[in-house]
Amino acid sequence: MSISDTSPGTPRTWQRFKFPGSLYRYFGLLFALVFLAFSVVYLNIPLERFIGMFGRIGSVIADRYYPPDLEYIRDADYLSSVFDTIQMAYLGALFGMIIALPLGWFGSYNMSPNRRFIYPVARLFTMSARAVHETIWAILFVTILGFGMLAGILALTMFCIGFAGKLLAEEIEGIDMGPVEAIRATGAGELAVMVYGVFPQVRVAFTGIGIYTWDVAFRAATVVGFFGAGGMGWYLKRNVLQIETQRVAAILLSIVVLVLLSEAASAWARARVAKAK
Amino acid sequence: MSLTADNDTRVEEIIAARTKGRINRSILYGVVFLAVLWSLKTTVVDDTDWERMGSVWEVLASIGEFLKVDWALLPQLWQPALETILVATLGTLLGVLTCIPAIWFGALNISPFPPITYPIARLMMTLSRSIHEIVWALFFVASVGLGALAGVLAIAVRSIGFIAKMSAEAIEDLDPRPVEAIRAVGGSEFQVFLYAILPQVLPAMISVIIFEWEINIRRSSVLGLVGAGGLGLVFFRQLNTFNHGGVTAVIIAILVLILFGEIISYFTRKAMI
Numbered sequence: 229m230s231i232s233d234t235s236p237g238t239p240r241t242w243q244r245f246k247f248p249g250s251l252y253r254y255f256g257l258l259f260a261l262v263f264l265a266f267s268v269v270y271l272n273i274p275l276e277r278f279i280g281m282f283g284r285i286g287s288v289i290a291d292r293y294y295p296p297d298l299e300y301i302r303d304a305d306y307l308s309s310v311f312d313t314i315q316m317a318y319l320g321a322l323f324g325m326i327i328a329l330p331l332g333w334f335g336s337y338n339m340s341p342n343r344r345f346i347y348p349v350a351r352l353f354t355m356s357a358r359a360v361h362e363t364i365w366a367i368l369f370v371t372i373l374g375f376g377m378l379a380g381i382l383a384l385t386m387f388c389i390g391f392a393g394k395l396l397a398e399e400i401e402g403i404d405m406g407p408v409e410a411i412r413a414t415g416a417g418e419l420a421v422m423v424y425g426v427f428p429q430v431r432v433a434f435t436g437i438g439i440y441t442w443d444v445a446f447r448a449a450t451v452v453g454f455f456g457a458g459g460m461g462w463y464l465k466r467n468v469l470q471i472e473t474q475r476v477a478a479i480l481l482s483i484v485v486l487v488l489l490s491e492a493a494s495a496w497a498r499a500r501v502a503k504a505k
Numbered sequence: 506m507s508l509t510a511d512n513d514t515r516v517e518e519i520i521a522a523r524t525k526g527r528i529n530r531s532i533l534y535g536v537v538f539l540a541v542l543w544s545l546k547t548t549v550v551d552d553t554d555w556e557r558m559g560s561v562w563e564v565l566a567s568i569g570e571f572l573k574v575d576w577a578l579l580p581q582l583w584q585p586a587l588e589t590i591l592v593a594t595l596g597t598l599l600g601v602l603t604c605i606p607a608i609w610f611g612a613l614n615i616s617p618f619p620p621i622t623y624p625i626a627r628l629m630m631t632l633s634r635s636i637h638e639i640v641w642a643l644f645f646v647a648s649v650g651l652g653a654l655a656g657v658l659a660i661a662v663r664s665i666g667f668i669a670k671m672s673a674e675a676i677e678d679l680d681p682r683p684v685e686a687i688r689a690v691g692g693s694e695f696q697v698f699l700y701a702i703l704p705q706v707l708p709a710m711i712s713v714i715i716f717e718w719e720i721n722i723r724r725s726s727v728l729g730l731v732g733a734g735g736l737g738l739v740f741f742r743q744l745n746t747f748n749h750g751g752v753t754a755v756i757i758a759i760l761v762l763i764l765f766g767e768i769i770s771y772f773t774r775k776a777m778i
Contacts, residue, residue: 264598267591271653271734281649288648312552315544322541359763360756361727363639367744368752372567374557377548451637455730458552468643480636487635 296477306463306479310486313459316380317446323381324388324445325438328354331389332396333422339400339408341418354397358390366452380457384445392441396434403429435501443494450483567749574757575743575750582739582758589735589762592653592728593721596660600668601714603661607669612676615702626669634666642728656733660721668710668717675709676702711777715770722766726759736762 245253268275300306334340334350365386369379408425416424453461460479467475558564610616611626641662645655683701692700729737736755743751 264595267595271588271591271595271657273595273652273654273657277649277654285648312548315548319541319544319548355764355767356760359723359760361723361759363727363730364740364756364759367730368571371744371749372564372571374554376554377552381548447635447637451639454639458548464640473647480640483637483640484632484635488631491631491635 292473293477295474296481297472297474298478298481300475301478301482306460309453309460309463310482312377313449313453313461314446316377316384316452316459317442317449319381320384320449321388321438321442321445323385325392325441327385328389328392328396329434331393332400333426335393335397336400338403338405339422339426350393351397354390354393356390357386358394360386360390362387362448362452363455366455366457370456375456375458377458380449380452380459383452383457384449387448388441388445391444392437395437395440396430399430399433399437400426432501432504436498439494439497439501443490446490447487450486570749571753573750574753575748576754578739578743578748578751578754579758582736582755585729585734585736585739586758586762588653589725589737590722590766592656592733592735593660593718593725593766596657596725597664597714597718597721599657599661600664600717604665604669604672607665608672608676611669611673614677614679614681615698626673630666630669632666633662633664634670636663638663638724638728639731642731642733646732651732651734653734656725656728656735659728659733660725663724664717664721667720668713671713672706672710675706679705708777712774715773719763719766719770723759723763726762 243250331350331354334346335354337343337347340347340350362383365383366380369382373379373382403426407429408421411421411425449459449461451461451464453459453463454465456462460483464476464479467473467479607626607629609626610622611630613619613623616622616626638659642655642659645658645662649655649658679702683705684697687697687701725735725737727737727740729735729739730741732738736759740752740755743749743755
């Protein structure tokens, strides 16, 4: 009996997924395909355009965007707008961080002064600031306050509140509660606990977040001008509307270079801050 | 005796260093403060059209315009909201497909020929991350025409950077032993990828993709501003007809959409882990 059992019966092939699992997998795939077909039909995406698309994009770049008009971005007006953009990003990140600091405190579950009321309000505020896209903020502030860099700075401030507020709150939620309890045990108030128990633990991380916020704000600042909020975005919009594609290419090139520079600067500064810890 | 004298000089040295540090620091803070003041002067004071803005009351009045929410618009927002979500989803999927070569080239341990392929992958990631989605959308609207396709492509290209960077980092950190095991039994490069690399990085990749999807909803809600469909188009129309209450209604719809995305991503991530 035992010998006959080991004799090969029907040859079995190896399968990666066993019976019920494989069925679920097929259903998942089917569902995904149906969803894909539905969304392509719903969005009226012309699939036949996909075939020639890459060739056409290539020829569009080669015919219209090349060569970039490098003279244009060496113009003094444009360079001063680049400088404005940097200032805007700097101020937006600064104000955003200043407002995000208390929001991060109120919006962290472990340190919030009042979990029932202040915590959800701070969370909701940060979430809405983050959920609304920076271009929408720019448009709103331009509509209310008029064209100019003030609208851009405020839009970037809202953007940075959303961006930094979440990171700061998460950072505070990750602290070691020992020092906090020690300072609470001495009878210190909430603010004193924050300053002496929490802040020394998150100081380095906060500096890193601040630098990173500036970096991200600069990337956003390159386009808020597109909707009239100052900076180099305005040059971009003007040239897009005038179909000066070679100048657009030059501006895009300058944006890429500037973003690379700002990324390198922020990486260097963050590494230095982390080392100084 | 000499020990205490030694100690005293050392204490004095430390105190001197501390004062020096404090002076340096206050000079630095002063410079930063002056730079902020100067930037405020050039950007805000000089560049703002104060007459256009009017008094505080006029500003408050124009904010009040926005607060009269046009609730009647909300039922018309279903279709553009669905469009926005679909654009975000398709864009993320297409982004995942297009970022496969970037991941393959960009992870140093599996990059086929690092001196050439690694910089190519890095260039793809940087281009995708440094150019804003609005600019990408403009470019694709110019080359494939108005409509959702331009939005999907813009979202896809914009997603490459983040997904590829995170996934390449995950692959660089993976455990090399399963890879060696599959190689040792004679697996081809593709089989090594399918059976040794993918199972290790899949959880990390899926959570990155869900995160990116959440961000992409936010992005696709504004692409309509430059002609790529969805809620942004409604926003643009409401703004240009000066129906400021309608603008607020669209913003509320966007908020609801984002909340929905966050809830879905929270539960999916919980189910995955």
